[in-house]
Amino acid sequence: MRDHLFCTACRREFPIDSAFPRCDGCNEPLEVSISRAKPSIKTDAPRLLERFLDFMPLASLHAGISLGEGDTPLVKSSAAARETGIDRLFFKNEALNPTWSFKDRGTIACIEHALNLGYERIGTVSTGNMAASVAAYGARAGLQTYILVGSNLPEEKIAPIAIYSPRLILVDGDYGDLYFRSLEIGKQRGVYFMNSDVPFRVEGSKTIAFEICEQMGFEVPDNLVVPVSSGGNFRGIIKGFEEFLEAGLIDGLPRFIAAQADGCSPIADAFENNREAVERIVKPNTIAKAIANPYPPSGNQVLRKLRQHGGIAMTVSDAEIESAQELLARDGIFGQPAAAAPLAAVRKLVSQGTISGTQSVACVVSGAGVKSMSHLAAKEYQGTRIAIEKLQDVFR
Ligand SMILES: *Cc1c(COP(=O)(O)O)cnc(C)c1O
Numbered sequence: 417m418r419d420h421l422f423c424t425a426c427r428r429e430f431p432i433d434s435a436f437p438r439c440d441g442c443n444e445p446l447e448v449s450i451s452r453a454k455p456s457i458k459t460d461a462p463r464l465l466e467r468f469l470d471f472m473p474l475a476s477l478h479a480g481i482s483l484g485e486g487d488t489p490l491v492k493s494s495a496a497a498r499e500t501g502i503d504r505l506f507f508k509n510e511a512l513n514p515t516w517s518f519k520d521r522g523t524i525a526c527i528e529h530a531l532n533l534g535y536e537r538i539g540t541v542s543t544g545n546m547a548a549s550v551a552a553y554g555a556r557a558g559l560q561t562y563i564l565v566g567s568n569l570p571e572e573k574i575a576p577i578a579i580y581s582p583r584l585i586l587v588d589g590d591y592g593d594l595y596f597r598s599l600e601i602g603k604q605r606g607v608y609f610m611n612s613d614v615p616f617r618v619e620g621s622k623t624i625a626f627e628i629c630e631q632m633g634f635e636v637p638d639n640l641v642v643p644v645s646s647g648g649n650f651r652g653i654i655k656g657f658e659e660f661l662e663a664g665l666i667d668g669l670p671r672f673i674a675a676q677a678d679g680c681s682p683i684a685d686a687f688e689n690n691r692e693a694v695e696r697i698v699k700p701n702t703i704a705k706a707i708a709n710p711y712p713p714s715g716n717q718v719l720r721k722l723r724q725h726g727g728i729a730m731t732v733s734d735a736e737i738e739s740a741q742e743l744l745a746r747d748g749i750f751g752q753p754a755a756a757a758p759l760a761a762v763r764k765l766v767s768q769g770t771i772s773g774t775q776s777v778a779c780v781v782s783g784a785g786v787k788s789m790s791h792l793a794a795k796e797y798q799g800t801r802i803a804i805e806k807l808q809d810v811f812r
Protein backbone atom coordinates (compact mmCIF):
# COMPACT_ATOMS: atom_id res chain seq x y z
CA MET A 417 0.00 0.00 0.00
CA ARG A 418 1.20 3.52 -0.75
CA ASP A 419 1.84 6.18 1.89
CA HIS A 420 -1.34 8.10 2.59
CA LEU A 421 -3.14 10.21 5.17
CA PHE A 422 -6.18 8.95 7.04
CA CYS A 423 -8.66 10.49 9.46
CA THR A 424 -7.93 9.53 13.08
CA ALA A 425 -11.68 9.37 13.79
CA CYS A 426 -13.56 8.06 10.70
CA ARG A 427 -10.53 6.41 8.98
CA ARG A 428 -11.28 8.04 5.60
CA GLU A 429 -8.20 8.16 3.39
CA PHE A 430 -6.56 11.21 1.81
CA PRO A 431 -3.55 11.58 -0.50
CA ILE A 432 -0.14 12.04 1.13
CA ASP A 433 0.58 15.08 -1.08
CA SER A 434 -1.93 17.28 0.73
CA ALA A 435 -0.95 20.03 3.13
CA PHE A 436 -4.45 20.23 4.61
CA PRO A 437 -4.29 18.48 7.98
CA ARG A 438 -7.91 17.76 8.86
CA CYS A 439 -10.77 15.54 7.68
CA ASP A 440 -13.36 17.45 5.68
CA GLY A 441 -15.97 15.02 6.95
CA CYS A 442 -15.55 15.14 10.73
CA ASN A 443 -12.89 17.83 11.14
CA GLU A 444 -10.65 15.53 13.18
CA PRO A 445 -6.86 15.49 12.60
CA LEU A 446 -5.32 13.39 9.84
CA GLU A 447 -2.37 11.08 10.36
CA VAL A 448 0.27 9.54 8.11
CA SER A 449 0.15 5.84 7.28
CA ILE A 450 3.30 4.28 5.88
CA SER A 451 4.12 0.69 5.17
CA ARG A 452 7.66 -0.49 4.59
CA ALA A 453 8.64 -4.12 4.21
CA LYS A 454 11.50 -4.17 6.71
CA PRO A 455 12.23 -0.70 8.09
CA SER A 456 15.53 -0.25 9.86
CA ILE A 457 17.56 2.50 11.53
CA LYS A 458 20.44 3.85 9.47
CA THR A 459 22.74 3.98 12.44
CA ASP A 460 25.63 5.74 10.69
CA ALA A 461 23.53 8.55 9.18
CA PRO A 462 24.49 11.91 10.65
CA ARG A 463 21.13 13.69 10.29
CA LEU A 464 17.97 12.97 12.26
CA LEU A 465 15.53 12.31 9.42
CA GLU A 466 18.15 10.36 7.45
CA ARG A 467 18.69 8.05 10.38
CA PHE A 468 14.98 7.25 10.61
CA LEU A 469 14.12 7.71 6.91
CA ASP A 470 12.61 4.21 6.67
CA PHE A 471 9.98 5.34 9.16
CA MET A 472 9.27 8.65 7.43
CA PRO A 473 6.84 9.44 4.59
CA LEU A 474 9.74 11.03 2.70
CA ALA A 475 11.68 9.44 -0.15
CA SER A 476 14.73 11.67 0.10
CA LEU A 477 15.90 14.79 1.93
CA HIS A 478 16.92 18.28 0.83
CA ALA A 479 20.41 19.59 1.49
CA GLY A 480 21.00 22.70 3.55
CA ILE A 481 17.80 22.53 5.61
CA SER A 482 18.91 20.78 8.79
CA LEU A 483 20.14 22.77 11.79
CA GLY A 484 21.22 19.68 13.71
CA GLU A 485 17.84 19.01 15.34
CA GLY A 486 17.23 15.98 17.53
CA ASP A 487 19.84 13.62 18.92
CA THR A 488 19.25 15.10 22.37
CA PRO A 489 20.61 13.43 25.52
CA LEU A 490 18.64 11.10 27.77
CA VAL A 491 19.95 12.13 31.18
CA LYS A 492 19.73 9.69 34.09
CA SER A 493 18.55 11.62 37.12
CA SER A 494 20.44 11.78 40.42
CA ALA A 495 18.73 14.43 42.55
CA ALA A 496 15.16 13.80 41.42
CA ALA A 497 15.78 10.05 41.49
CA ARG A 498 16.79 10.25 45.15
CA GLU A 499 13.87 12.50 46.03
CA THR A 500 11.21 10.41 44.27
CA GLY A 501 12.76 7.05 45.11
CA ILE A 502 12.73 6.11 41.43
CA ASP A 503 16.15 4.76 40.63
CA ARG A 504 15.67 4.64 36.88
CA LEU A 505 14.34 8.15 36.22
CA PHE A 506 15.37 9.75 32.91
CA PHE A 507 15.03 13.19 31.33
CA LYS A 508 14.88 13.52 27.54
CA ASN A 509 16.34 16.99 27.28
CA GLU A 510 14.70 18.65 24.29
CA ALA A 511 16.03 22.04 25.37
CA LEU A 512 19.15 21.13 23.35
CA ASN A 513 17.46 21.53 19.98
CA PRO A 514 18.49 24.38 17.59
CA THR A 515 15.68 26.67 18.77
CA TRP A 516 15.57 25.16 22.27
CA SER A 517 12.46 23.00 22.06
CA PHE A 518 11.29 19.74 20.48
CA LYS A 519 9.33 21.77 17.88
CA ASP A 520 12.36 21.65 15.55
CA ARG A 521 11.83 17.92 14.93
CA GLY A 522 8.36 18.51 13.53
CA THR A 523 9.30 21.71 11.75
CA ILE A 524 12.00 20.04 9.66
CA ALA A 525 9.66 17.18 8.70
CA CYS A 526 7.05 19.76 7.58
CA ILE A 527 9.60 21.78 5.62
CA GLU A 528 10.76 18.67 3.76
CA HIS A 529 7.12 17.92 2.90
CA ALA A 530 6.43 21.53 1.86
CA LEU A 531 9.48 21.56 -0.44
CA ASN A 532 8.45 18.22 -1.98
CA LEU A 533 5.03 19.69 -2.76
CA GLY A 534 6.59 22.81 -4.28
CA TYR A 535 5.41 25.33 -1.69
CA GLU A 536 7.27 28.63 -1.55
CA ARG A 537 5.31 30.02 1.38
CA ILE A 538 4.94 28.50 4.84
CA GLY A 539 3.39 29.68 8.06
CA THR A 540 2.31 28.88 11.59
CA VAL A 541 0.11 30.13 14.40
CA SER A 542 1.96 30.32 17.71
CA THR A 543 3.11 32.59 20.47
CA GLY A 544 6.20 30.80 21.51
CA ASN A 545 8.43 27.91 20.63
CA MET A 546 6.75 26.89 17.40
CA ALA A 547 6.89 30.43 16.03
CA ALA A 548 10.62 30.63 16.69
CA SER A 549 11.20 27.18 15.22
CA VAL A 550 9.26 27.80 12.00
CA ALA A 551 10.81 31.26 11.61
CA ALA A 552 14.32 29.82 11.98
CA TYR A 553 13.87 26.88 9.59
CA GLY A 554 11.92 29.06 7.13
CA ALA A 555 14.83 31.50 7.04
CA ARG A 556 17.32 28.68 6.58
CA ALA A 557 15.31 27.15 3.72
CA GLY A 558 14.81 30.55 2.08
CA LEU A 559 11.01 30.29 2.21
CA GLN A 560 8.58 33.17 2.67
CA THR A 561 7.51 32.58 6.27
CA TYR A 562 4.34 33.92 7.89
CA ILE A 563 4.05 33.88 11.67
CA LEU A 564 0.58 34.71 13.00
CA VAL A 565 0.39 35.84 16.62
CA GLY A 566 -2.24 37.54 18.76
CA SER A 567 -1.83 41.32 18.80
CA ASN A 568 -1.46 41.29 22.59
CA LEU A 569 1.78 39.28 22.49
CA PRO A 570 4.19 40.69 25.11
CA GLU A 571 7.14 42.55 23.61
CA GLU A 572 9.70 40.20 25.17
CA LYS A 573 8.26 37.36 23.07
CA ILE A 574 8.49 39.23 19.76
CA ALA A 575 12.27 39.61 19.39
CA PRO A 576 13.08 35.86 19.57
CA ILE A 577 10.74 35.38 16.60
CA ALA A 578 11.42 38.60 14.69
CA ILE A 579 15.20 38.05 14.69
CA TYR A 580 14.74 35.48 11.89
CA SER A 581 12.92 38.11 9.75
CA PRO A 582 9.65 36.28 9.05
CA ARG A 583 6.51 38.12 7.98
CA LEU A 584 5.28 38.61 11.55
CA ILE A 585 1.53 39.32 11.57
CA LEU A 586 -0.11 40.56 14.77
CA VAL A 587 -3.77 39.62 14.49
CA ASP A 588 -6.55 41.46 16.32
CA GLY A 589 -9.47 39.23 17.28
CA ASP A 590 -10.11 35.79 18.69
CA TYR A 591 -6.75 34.00 18.86
CA GLY A 592 -8.58 30.70 19.32
CA ASP A 593 -10.00 30.97 15.78
CA LEU A 594 -6.61 31.55 14.18
CA TYR A 595 -5.66 27.88 14.07
CA PHE A 596 -8.60 26.86 11.85
CA ARG A 597 -8.74 30.10 9.90
CA SER A 598 -5.07 29.91 8.96
CA LEU A 599 -5.57 26.39 7.58
CA GLU A 600 -8.45 27.54 5.37
CA ILE A 601 -6.51 30.54 4.07
CA GLY A 602 -3.44 28.38 3.53
CA LYS A 603 -5.49 25.98 1.40
CA GLN A 604 -6.93 28.80 -0.71
CA ARG A 605 -3.75 30.83 -1.09
CA GLY A 606 -1.07 28.15 -1.25
CA VAL A 607 0.62 28.60 2.11
CA TYR A 608 1.74 25.46 3.98
CA PHE A 609 0.62 26.10 7.56
CA MET A 610 2.64 23.79 9.79
CA ASN A 611 0.54 24.24 12.93
CA SER A 612 0.91 22.35 16.19
CA ASP A 613 -0.54 18.96 15.25
CA VAL A 614 -0.37 18.70 11.45
CA PRO A 615 0.50 15.20 10.21
CA PHE A 616 4.14 15.83 9.30
CA ARG A 617 4.80 17.63 12.61
CA VAL A 618 3.49 14.50 14.34
CA GLU A 619 5.90 12.44 12.19
CA GLY A 620 8.80 14.58 13.42
CA SER A 621 7.82 14.01 17.04
CA LYS A 622 8.03 10.25 16.54
CA THR A 623 11.80 10.60 16.61
CA ILE A 624 11.67 11.42 20.34
CA ALA A 625 10.31 7.92 20.95
CA PHE A 626 12.82 6.38 18.53
CA GLU A 627 15.76 8.03 20.30
CA ILE A 628 14.52 7.04 23.77
CA CYS A 629 14.33 3.41 22.61
CA GLU A 630 17.85 3.56 21.20
CA GLN A 631 19.24 5.30 24.27
CA MET A 632 17.71 2.71 26.60
CA GLY A 633 19.12 -0.17 24.56
CA PHE A 634 15.69 -0.95 23.07
CA GLU A 635 14.13 -1.51 26.49
CA VAL A 636 11.05 0.69 26.78
CA PRO A 637 10.54 2.73 29.94
CA ASP A 638 7.63 1.53 32.11
CA ASN A 639 6.23 5.08 32.15
CA LEU A 640 6.60 7.88 29.61
CA VAL A 641 5.47 11.33 30.75
CA VAL A 642 4.83 14.19 28.31
CA PRO A 643 3.55 17.75 28.78
CA VAL A 644 0.49 18.08 26.53
CA SER A 645 -1.12 21.12 24.93
CA SER A 646 -2.39 20.70 21.35
CA GLY A 647 -1.63 16.98 21.62
CA GLY A 648 0.55 16.85 18.50
CA ASN A 649 3.77 15.90 20.26
CA PHE A 650 2.09 13.28 22.46
CA ARG A 651 0.48 11.71 19.37
CA GLY A 652 3.86 11.59 17.66
CA ILE A 653 5.62 9.98 20.61
CA ILE A 654 2.92 7.29 20.93
CA LYS A 655 3.08 6.66 17.17
CA GLY A 656 6.86 6.28 17.36
CA PHE A 657 6.66 3.56 20.00
CA GLU A 658 3.85 1.83 18.07
CA GLU A 659 5.96 1.77 14.91
CA PHE A 660 9.05 0.39 16.66
CA LEU A 661 6.87 -2.31 18.21
CA GLU A 662 5.45 -3.15 14.79
CA ALA A 663 8.96 -3.29 13.32
CA GLY A 664 10.00 -5.74 16.05
CA LEU A 665 12.58 -3.35 17.52
CA ILE A 666 10.93 -3.28 20.97
CA ASP A 667 8.62 -5.77 22.64
CA GLY A 668 6.14 -3.60 24.49
CA LEU A 669 4.83 -0.08 25.00
CA PRO A 670 5.31 2.24 27.97
CA ARG A 671 2.35 3.51 29.98
CA PHE A 672 1.68 6.87 28.33
CA ILE A 673 1.04 9.74 30.75
CA ALA A 674 -0.17 13.19 29.63
CA ALA A 675 0.61 16.03 32.04
CA GLN A 676 -1.46 19.23 31.92
CA ALA A 677 -1.68 22.29 34.18
CA ASP A 678 -4.58 22.79 36.60
CA GLY A 679 -5.24 26.16 34.99
CA CYS A 680 -5.74 24.69 31.51
CA SER A 681 -6.56 21.00 31.35
CA PRO A 682 -9.15 20.28 28.64
CA ILE A 683 -7.74 16.82 27.92
CA ALA A 684 -7.33 15.70 31.55
CA ASP A 685 -10.85 17.02 32.32
CA ALA A 686 -12.42 15.03 29.50
CA PHE A 687 -10.36 11.97 30.44
CA GLU A 688 -11.42 12.06 34.09
CA ASN A 689 -15.07 12.57 33.18
CA ASN A 690 -15.05 9.84 30.55
CA ARG A 691 -15.98 12.22 27.77
CA GLU A 692 -15.06 11.47 24.17
CA ALA A 693 -14.46 15.09 23.22
CA VAL A 694 -12.58 17.98 24.80
CA GLU A 695 -14.45 21.11 25.83
CA ARG A 696 -13.02 24.58 25.41
CA ILE A 697 -11.42 26.13 28.51
CA VAL A 698 -12.68 29.67 28.91
CA LYS A 699 -9.84 31.37 30.74
CA PRO A 700 -6.54 29.47 30.72
CA ASN A 701 -4.43 30.45 33.69
CA THR A 702 -1.01 28.88 34.27
CA ILE A 703 2.66 29.83 34.26
CA ALA A 704 3.18 26.92 31.85
CA LYS A 705 2.27 28.93 28.74
CA ALA A 706 3.51 26.26 26.34
CA ILE A 707 0.77 23.88 27.53
CA ALA A 708 -2.08 26.40 27.71
CA ASN A 709 -4.01 25.59 24.53
CA PRO A 710 -7.66 26.02 25.63
CA TYR A 711 -9.11 23.94 22.79
CA PRO A 712 -6.50 21.37 21.68
CA PRO A 713 -6.96 20.42 18.03
CA SER A 714 -5.70 16.89 18.71
CA GLY A 715 -7.45 16.57 22.07
CA ASN A 716 -10.01 14.00 20.95
CA GLN A 717 -7.37 11.85 19.28
CA VAL A 718 -5.25 11.97 22.45
CA LEU A 719 -8.29 10.72 24.39
CA ARG A 720 -8.79 7.87 21.90
CA LYS A 721 -5.13 6.85 22.20
CA LEU A 722 -5.12 7.01 26.01
CA ARG A 723 -8.12 4.67 26.10
CA GLN A 724 -6.62 2.33 23.51
CA HIS A 725 -3.36 1.95 25.42
CA GLY A 726 -4.48 2.32 29.05
CA GLY A 727 -2.73 5.65 29.49
CA ILE A 728 -3.37 8.44 31.96
CA ALA A 729 -4.11 12.17 31.68
CA MET A 730 -3.63 14.25 34.83
CA THR A 731 -3.02 17.77 36.08
CA VAL A 732 -0.47 19.52 38.27
CA SER A 733 -0.67 22.95 39.92
CA ASP A 734 1.55 25.93 39.15
CA ALA A 735 3.15 25.54 42.59
CA GLU A 736 3.95 21.90 41.82
CA ILE A 737 5.36 22.92 38.44
CA GLU A 738 7.61 25.59 40.00
CA SER A 739 8.84 23.16 42.61
CA ALA A 740 9.53 20.52 39.95
CA GLN A 741 11.39 23.14 37.90
CA GLU A 742 13.73 23.67 40.86
CA LEU A 743 14.18 19.94 41.41
CA LEU A 744 15.00 19.51 37.71
CA ALA A 745 17.60 22.25 38.06
CA ARG A 746 19.25 20.26 40.86
CA ASP A 747 19.89 17.65 38.18
CA GLY A 748 21.51 20.42 36.12
CA ILE A 749 18.66 20.94 33.68
CA PHE A 750 16.85 24.26 33.27
CA GLY A 751 13.51 23.51 31.66
CA GLN A 752 10.67 25.95 31.14
CA PRO A 753 7.56 25.47 33.31
CA ALA A 754 5.78 23.26 30.74
CA ALA A 755 8.91 21.10 30.55
CA ALA A 756 8.85 20.57 34.33
CA ALA A 757 5.20 19.47 34.40
CA PRO A 758 6.10 15.79 33.77
CA LEU A 759 8.37 15.68 36.83
CA ALA A 760 5.61 17.32 38.89
CA ALA A 761 3.25 14.62 37.61
CA VAL A 762 5.73 11.87 38.53
CA ARG A 763 5.96 13.14 42.12
CA LYS A 764 2.18 13.10 42.35
CA LEU A 765 1.88 9.61 40.88
CA VAL A 766 4.51 8.29 43.29
CA SER A 767 2.65 9.74 46.28
CA GLN A 768 -0.57 8.18 44.98
CA GLY A 769 1.14 4.81 44.57
CA THR A 770 0.52 4.73 40.80
CA ILE A 771 4.26 4.66 40.08
CA SER A 772 6.57 2.60 42.28
CA GLY A 773 10.30 2.98 42.76
CA THR A 774 11.03 -0.26 40.92
CA GLN A 775 9.55 1.07 37.67
CA SER A 776 11.48 3.10 35.12
CA VAL A 777 10.24 6.53 34.06
CA ALA A 778 11.18 8.82 31.18
CA CYS A 779 10.09 12.47 31.27
CA VAL A 780 10.13 14.66 28.17
CA VAL A 781 11.73 17.99 29.10
CA SER A 782 10.15 19.79 26.17
CA GLY A 783 11.87 23.19 26.08
CA ALA A 784 14.46 25.46 27.64
CA GLY A 785 13.98 27.56 30.76
CA VAL A 786 15.68 30.63 29.32
CA LYS A 787 12.68 31.04 27.02
CA SER A 788 10.31 31.76 29.88
CA MET A 789 11.79 33.92 32.60
CA SER A 790 9.05 36.28 33.77
CA HIS A 791 7.76 34.11 36.63
CA LEU A 792 11.34 33.66 37.87
CA ALA A 793 12.22 37.36 37.84
CA ALA A 794 9.38 37.97 40.28
CA LYS A 795 10.88 35.43 42.59
CA GLU A 796 14.20 36.90 43.72
CA TYR A 797 16.90 34.38 43.44
CA GLN A 798 19.32 36.22 45.70
CA GLY A 799 23.02 35.81 46.16
CA THR A 800 25.21 36.75 49.11
CA ARG A 801 26.55 40.32 48.93
CA ILE A 802 30.09 41.00 50.14
CA ALA A 803 32.84 43.63 49.74
CA ILE A 804 35.77 42.50 47.62
CA GLU A 805 38.19 43.02 50.55
CA LYS A 806 36.25 40.40 52.50
CA LEU A 807 35.87 37.89 49.69
CA GLN A 808 38.15 35.38 51.42
CA ASP A 809 35.67 35.18 54.29
CA VAL A 810 33.23 33.41 52.00
CA PHE A 811 35.58 30.43 51.82
CA ARG A 812 36.34 30.06 55.51
C1 LIG B 1 4.68 23.04 22.17
C2 LIG B 1 5.15 22.69 23.52
C3 LIG B 1 4.46 21.78 24.34
C4 LIG B 1 3.14 21.17 23.95
O1 LIG B 1 3.19 20.33 22.84
P1 LIG B 1 1.88 20.00 21.99
O2 LIG B 1 2.36 19.28 20.80
O3 LIG B 1 1.21 21.31 21.63
O4 LIG B 1 0.98 19.17 22.86
C5 LIG B 1 5.03 21.47 25.56
N1 LIG B 1 6.18 22.04 25.99
C6 LIG B 1 6.86 22.92 25.22
C7 LIG B 1 8.11 23.51 25.76
C8 LIG B 1 6.37 23.27 23.97
O5 LIG B 1 7.05 24.15 23.22
Ligand SMILES: [Zn+2]
Nearest residue numbers: 423426439442
Ligand atom coordinates in the same frame (compact mmCIF):
# COMPACT_ATOMS: atom_id res chain seq x y z
ZN1 LIG C 1 -13.02 11.91 9.51
